[in-house]
Amino acid sequence: MTDLSGKAYLVVGASGALGSLIARLLADRGADLTVTGRSADALAAIGDVHAVTADLRDPDAGRTVVEAAREKHGRLDGVVIAAGVVAFGPLTDIDDDTVDDLVLVDFLAPLRVLRAALPVLEPGGVILGISAVVAEKPMPNMAVYSAVKAATAALFTAARTEARRRRIRVVDVRPPHTETGLAGRAIAGDPPRLPTGLDPDAVAERIVAALLGSETELASTDF
Template structure:
């Protein structure tokens, strides 16, 4: 039985991942910011009803005392850094505080967990960092989120070199656009009001994107990919999940930035 700590289990990929791992027999420490929220209560009810080896623990990855909060739970076999959120708005509208908060959760949060737990993991342990296709491709009006995921990916690449001598693996799971609550819980820059000159372009972009390949997959695919990354000692570094993520990554990888921008603009009908 593995012991796995998963962050951001109050909803979406984190909740599904915690249940998926527990149902197959892993001992799961499912962390949430608010232990009284509906998602946390759902996890507790399901664990009790099904007799799952799952405990719900309060953990805010942005708190400086996160290391102390992990005392007694350091002997884990796998860590899934899933907690995160999306900050929306043109880059020029983002305040310093909004940018700091985005990186505090999406970048510093995972680093805090890795710093606290990796030295105590035994050979064969694995760290799964949940990124996004946005980590490779800069998404319009989500520049801060894209930058935070790109930073997480660069840190993950460095960690693979640094932790390999200790028998630890680092894997990225990069989903596309799934119908989870993360978009509903996205935060909008305070200065990006409806009368902002870019708001119409923002609405057109997301209407076109959501009407294309996006959001058609089952979020369970991401939970299964995370479980697979934990299981497979030969797992590839970047696991793209979702037809849109795979398509967009290939399009970006095989073209110059200029050509990629033209192709996306044409595909979404934004050039007309």
């Protein structure tokens, strides 16, 4: 197991299913962690780590959480963006506020975290975003979610080349449907009948392997 003692990681969306599993896997390896999400209780359940509550719809949240992590640990070696929301239903039925939230949380927040983290990550550092299989295969009744996830995947792919000059690795991972309960927490609409998804522990382990290895993307077929 890779020893992460002395390395500092920020996990955004650590109050969620995948984010909390990823945070625990990093803590098990000895990393200094900052975790963020809206739910203070869910962050506290991760254990004795630096927790910062933030709502990612706030334009300053990305910069605030990156600065808090760096200030706390004196360095930043890695960032995982595991926050996200989903909504279901025909494009014409989704209300404007839901569209705004999808864009803010699933696209603008990763963009803002990426922009804040790139200049301050240590050389050799990494920033990993979780887009989704729908970035590869957009789905009806998930049109806005598919579109924002595709935008985020494109953003990470383009930024990867820019970041390489500073020896920062930018990683996009696109998991298939996973049994985290995300669909049941949709901010609007009812989920379609979905086949049984992947095991969250296995998905989190695969993501951490990519984070700590040398991969720059995980396609949906890599899970």
